[in-house]
Amino acid sequence: MKKLTAAVLISLAAHAAAAQQSLWGGNELISPEINDDKSVTFRLKAPDARRVEITGDWAPSPLMMTQGNDGIWTLRTEPFSSELWTYRFRIDGVEVNDPSNTHRQRDIGSVSDYFIIDGTPGSYYKNNPIPHGSVTRLWYPSKSAGYDRRISIYTPPGYENSGDRRYPVLYLLHGTGGDEESWLSLGRAAQILDNMIDSGLTEPMIVVMPNGDSDVDSAPGEGTLRERPTFDQPGLNSGEFEKNFPELVEYIDSNYRTLADKGHRAIAGLSRGGYHSRIISACYPDMFGYIGLFSPAFMPPTLPSGIDFYDDYHNNLDKITLRQFADAPELYYLAIGRDDFLYDGNRKFRDNLDSLGIKYIYNESDGGHQWRNWRLYLMDFLPRLFR
């Protein structure tokens, strides 16, 4: 019996090696490699390529890589600061993902490879050996749509075993081209929550990430109404999402152990989702005690007729704003980067709040309209909630 076992093992090892090649196309190259000094080495095996470059959100322009005698192109960078950084290779002019890196993020229709440099804020974007919350993708019955719509929900560590304990809720909204996956993937929301809750920097909370495009049921390819990602989302700008938001809140309050009042409910969003947060919180002034507008896009979309609160808003911004602040929320938080193409519109919005005597927290950062900033805004926003 022992002998047979050994023979079988040898036979399996041979098969497994062959299978690995043929079935899974094993790639032994390490790329990216984060060196001790926090520089990064990128590698690509491309003996027949004439030109390999690397592009990234850290490189002002594409950088040439160097081919070795082994056909492997490499580039070693300067040391990086702590962040989640993205990149792609450009092989003879075609921009593609690194075949050796399985850590990728989709931003609308474009997939980038990423790596994380430890420190602050990078370590907040990693899974550390601490208690983790749960992430659920579920479909809630939308009466307004007439079909089920997909949402992502983060519940904090221990939620499953905390008996009757109830939790506050943050509704976290994406921008144009985004969906219910955006804050989890590009925003690293689950990791940020895990790490900040563990460090005592924020309260344990439920985070609800809906799809803000009222024309679809889900992220592209996850449902039935949109196969391919697109920047062109009329359903994001129709007002239907804002108008129907209470049905989502009602669903969450009915199905999760929430603290179902204004003092324990927050809403925040980036870009178009910042606009959504502004409108929803204004039109339902008793709903949200904490509001965060991250690089909000205030440009009004085309309006459908017959939505009273929308008409009201556009005809009289001051009126609806003053109505919201008659019973002021605990927090009204604005953040934007100095290089953001929406900076001027945000300045006008603040000027108007100032003229109305409305109090808010304002975080002006470096940089533009980018996820790097939105992750940082979330980290700045979370400690201010529910305390």
Next chain:
Amino acid sequence: MKKLTAAVLISLAAHAAAAQQSLWGGNELISPEINDDKSVTFRLKAPDARRVEITGDWAPSPLMMTQGNDGIWTLRTEPFSSELWTYRFRIDGVEVNDPSNTHRQRDIGSVSDYFIIDGTPGSYYKNNPIPHGSVTRLWYPSKSAGYDRRISIYTPPGYENSGDRRYPVLYLLHGTGGDEESWLSLGRAAQILDNMIDSGLTEPMIVVMPNGDSDVDSAPGEGTLRERPTFDQPGLNSGEFEKNFPELVEYIDSNYRTLADKGHRAIAGLSRGGYHSRIISACYPDMFGYIGLFSPAFMPPTLPSGIDFYDDYHNNLDKITLRQFADAPELYYLAIGRDDFLYDGNRKFRDNLDSLGIKYIYNESDGGHQWRNWRLYLMDFLPRLFR
């Protein structure tokens, strides 16, 4: 006010177009395009490439694509049969993903693009406009490991609103190189369950997909103990996963509304996970009433000492098998492809079951050790459960 709005809109449109280019690298090429006759057109813009091929699980060898005057390489295939098919491009010899396709699957360390051809079985792998179950990634406290371990859980449509209703449970295990993501991504388990439950082909059930590698806490990059995917997983073969399985069952029964008895509990797995299913169900004979071994890898791994039931199993296969069948499970299901490199080992296993007079269901299919078969085996297995 109306005029200002229009001006802002125009300004935004210009900004948005610019932002789309610079921030998200919009890719307008449609690839793959599924034509009416179920042929597929692939496209890649690569004006400077000298040679672009396509590889796929449907192509016996790489196929040359043809470059047009616009720099776009294309290939139109013959009509496909219904399936989930994968592919990659090869640009001047480098195998990469299709930049125009965001639908991808990771198999161990290798990411492929995929597309689905409608029909049977393809339509079972799609999200159709029917009720959907929820998919949760959570971390359960593993006493044996001393840390939390990540699992994926599917709960059937309506679970959240079904009051005290209890459900049967299927534990669904991956193979070598896999993890708690494999059945969801490569196996399309959530879509298969949604579609088969909706069609009345299988019972609503909870499906638990653990990580079978006892050395790690999660899929690569989702936790802290393994950053990169690997085929080399000693923790898959140490016996610890099988030995400690009851702590997972106990967790699930404590945290989900399960029917917590042998008659309502199934276990199935592919390749090494088929072996796990065989061992776990044999060593805990009162636990599982339904057992599925999909292309099981019976080759014994290196054994740790001091695990009684393991020693018992390897020293006396017949004894432990007969013990399991003293109170026989409702279903013992075996499936393998005629081209599978594990075919001979499976034949020997069946011969032994036959010599012991043990009854089982046997499904011999075309093809080899591949996900295409494992999805079909799952679809063949599910209708046999809990009825």
